[in-house]
Amino acid sequence: MPSDSIRRPARAATVLAAACAASLILMPSATAAPGNGNGGKPGHAGKDQTANVTVMGTSDLHGYIENWDYYKDAEYDDAAGNDVGLAKISALVNQVRADRGRSNTLLIDAGDTIQGTSLTDYFANVQPITETGETHPMAAAMNAMDYDAAALGNHEFNYGTELLDRFEEQVDFPLLAANAVDWNTGEAAFSPYIIQTVKPKGNKPIKVGILGLTNPGIAIWDKGNVEGKLRFPDLVETAAKYVPQMKAAGADVVVVSAHSGTSGTSSYGDELPLENAATQVAEEVPGIDAILVGHAHQEIPERFVTNKATGEQVLLTEPLNWGMRLSVMDFELAKVRGKWQVESASASLLNANTVEPDPVVSALVKDAHQRVIDYVNTPVGTATETMPAAESRYRDTAVIDFVNEVQTDAVERALAGTENADLPVLSVAAPFSRTAVIPEGPVTIRDIAGLYVFPNTLYAVEMTGAQIRDYLEYSAKYFVQTAPGTPVDPETLTNADGTPDYNYDMFSGISYDIDISQPVGERITNLAFDGAALDDAQRFAVATNNYRQSGGGNFPHIADAPVLLNQQTEIRELLIDYVVANQVIDPALFAEENWRLVRTGEPVFG
Missing domain, CATH: 3.60.21.10 (Metallo-dependent phosphatases)
Structure with a gap:
């Protein structure tokens, strides 16, 4: 050509x-x-x-x-x-x-x-x-x-x-x-x-x-x-x-x-x-x-x-x-x-x-x-419960866990049998839409496309524990610093300094707290993998999208990280394929509260 x-x-x-x-x-x-x-x-x-x-x-x-x-x-x-x-x-x-x-x-x-x-x-x-x-x-x-x-x-x-x-x-x-x-x-x-x-x-x-x-x-x-x-x-x-x-x-x-x-x-x-x-x-x-x-x-x-x-x-x-x-x-x-x-x-x-x-x-x-209209209203599977995205920007929700589950699964399958097959796979996703809902019952293409509104494709890169910590600290600048005891309004807590929703990333596969009482760069606490404190030297495969991997959002390390996978498949297509293949979206199989907002160790939301 x-x-x-x-x-x-x-x-x-x-x-x-x-x-x-x-x-x-x-x-x-x-x-x-x-x-x-x-x-x-x-x-x-x-x-x-x-x-x-x-x-x-x-x-x-x-x-x-x-x-x-x-x-x-x-x-x-x-x-x-x-x-x-x-x-x-x-x-x-x-x-x-x-x-x-x-x-x-x-x-x-x-x-x-x-x-x-x-x-x-x-x-x-x-x-x-x-x-x-x-x-x-x-x-x-x-x-x-x-x-x-x-x-x-x-x-x-x-x-x-x-x-x-x-x-x-x-x-x-x-x-x-x-x-x-x-x-x-x-x-x-x-x-x-x-x-x-x-x-x-x-x-x-x-x-x-x-x-x-x-x-x-x-x-x-x-x-x-x-x-x-x-x-x-x-x-x-x-x-x-x-x-x-x-x-x-x-x-x-x-x-x-x-x-x-x-x-x-x-x-x-x-x-x-x-x-x-x-x-x-x-x-x-x-x-x-x-x-x-x-x-x-x-x-x-x-x-x-x-x-x-x-x-x-x-x-x-x-x-x-x-x-x-x-x-x-x-x-x-x-x-x-x-x-x-x-x-x-x-x-x-x-x-x-x-x-x-x-x-x-x-x-x-x-x-x-x-x-x-006819196409996007075509049912492709069912969900066992309603999964809204409205709170995803400040609370761990099942709907973002769904995106991370699909990305993790795709990377694990792609790396199987390669020299990188033993790397633990983590995944990052952002709250792209505040209005998306995966409804209980029939799920249409429209429901899934509304959850992931960009034509991003799947990548996986290699990052260390130390790089992941830096990445999380950068992502946490999305939140407005809020002193202990001060009332928290979810509507004004996010988008600090104009940071858009799509430039706030949440990880799956690790656990951590974000202390919004602390200044930017000092917010990530209790960062752990597999029940133990995260080892700065440990290597991970991180599932992400082409926008982020190529430097979109200016997140640290990821644009320079070794590329393990460039699948060139749209992530929303992977989401649709997952539902078609499994027929059921069941949060009990993948939803896990692995991050939360805190102030001096106390949860901001119940």
Whole structure:
């Protein structure tokens, strides 16, 4: 099979050439646009020399088309009253186009499109588009909405480059990723940018450049899918390379679609370029008018960042996630010495819960949507009792023990007969979902998929007792320090310093206490294996997932630990296979309270 390192650069060049032919114009210009920003520049232009352009943006759609929660088998609902999905976003887009004028608007996306729901899993694993040739529902919906471009997110690579290739073939717009480059040549593997011509009524055409940036964390999070094929350089240096090219090609407005948050932090330390670098791009790269932000799942209606070199204000906006919001960026331009110049920029968010879904989009995906509903509601076994996940983040629960049991069993079987067969197998799992429930009685695929919401695959690595202790201390930073005698509220006890639920790991196969009265780094007590204090030198096989093994969450030791198993099977598929094979989930066979929260030795919860 030819590798991406051979095929993709040629393809990216073809896409750019085709874009030129299709009025996604990449024309050289003798003079770059002289400025940008939101500061007014009175006196430069008369009223007849002004124009307005609107760029709409989505991000982190994660496979949501209809306002539906496949795990609950009901319409999506949350405490804030949000609605989700492209069908509703399409209705908002139609409103903006009607208000601003269709010829004055563009529609772009900032990535994480084809992973995240049972629908996307179905068309990647159950009936994969790579085998059926069927158009991916996300491609069908986005084509119908007439997107102009979409940046790639890190989750685009979760199912491998073959599926991404097929999705790229199916969409009618370019997928952009200027900082995804060929492993060997360093050439762009996808189109870096496009320049689209907008034709405001009564004015000369305006050229809007869209630069796509993806996340460097892909090199860690999907190492198995991209190593040897793609590299992911720094966002700032990549933008600094391409923005001048876009200006030279005639871009009057430069918008960056960046699958990168604004915080200036990384979940993987400093071994790769900055993960959340949108602010740095705005500050350090001259010539950018606005950035559509993604990746962080935040709601940023409008934020301005000052560029350090020019003093100009750069507009940032992020439309939350899952199609809950639509970012609307409005640019006012004026003719200055014969060139269009951005005089002001503003942004707002439109809420998906204010409209009914677009019937055109709903009709396109109706069959696919129903097939997925039918699939996830297929019973595959039974459970002897109800196992909820609601308390899993602060209490040892049977439902997390179930995940660890399946992972342990899979690793033990895989290592049997090898030189590592004698290593004791431990397992780690995180409380991915607060709402998942394995119900008493019939258990469906939906029940199991709702428990493990990410397409992580199974790994096993070798770690020592000392490394496991360090790992547990790091994981325990998830809890807020709480003095003895102070009332404990489970809702405020967790997520210290913004640590997400998926970055809190619980071990099976050993026993330990977490003393939340102590500072971070001094919390693990009574750490034992097989009834005795854990030997720092003892070697273990630790079952984990590809995200954690590749450095996701920046946990100590695990990314550098020797790999004993890379099964490349999704863990939720292992869970489903376990139920199919055993027909019964019985907590009496695997549930064990092996860890607890304490304060100076006293249990926090009964």
